[in-house]
Amino acid sequence: MWVLAWNNPSLHTPERRKTWLACEEHREHLSAFLGARGFLKDVVALAEWESR
Known part of the structure; x- marks a missing residue:
């Protein structure tokens, strides 16, 4: 799995991430969108995102 921030x-403010x-x-495909x-x-x- 991948997290697209x-x-x-x-x-949104510059530091906000959805x-x-x-x-x-x-x-x-979603990255291109x-x-x-x-x-x-x-x-x-996902594993890297969770470890942050």
Whole structure:
């Protein structure tokens, strides 16, 4: 599983992160969706996200 951390700069403060979980199959598609809008901030493995 992957964590896609994002925010909408017109709605959220720069440090705020919303998250979506994605399986390997959908990670690239969802990353492209968020990236095209300028929302994607980080993509990390779930285990790494939980250890932060």
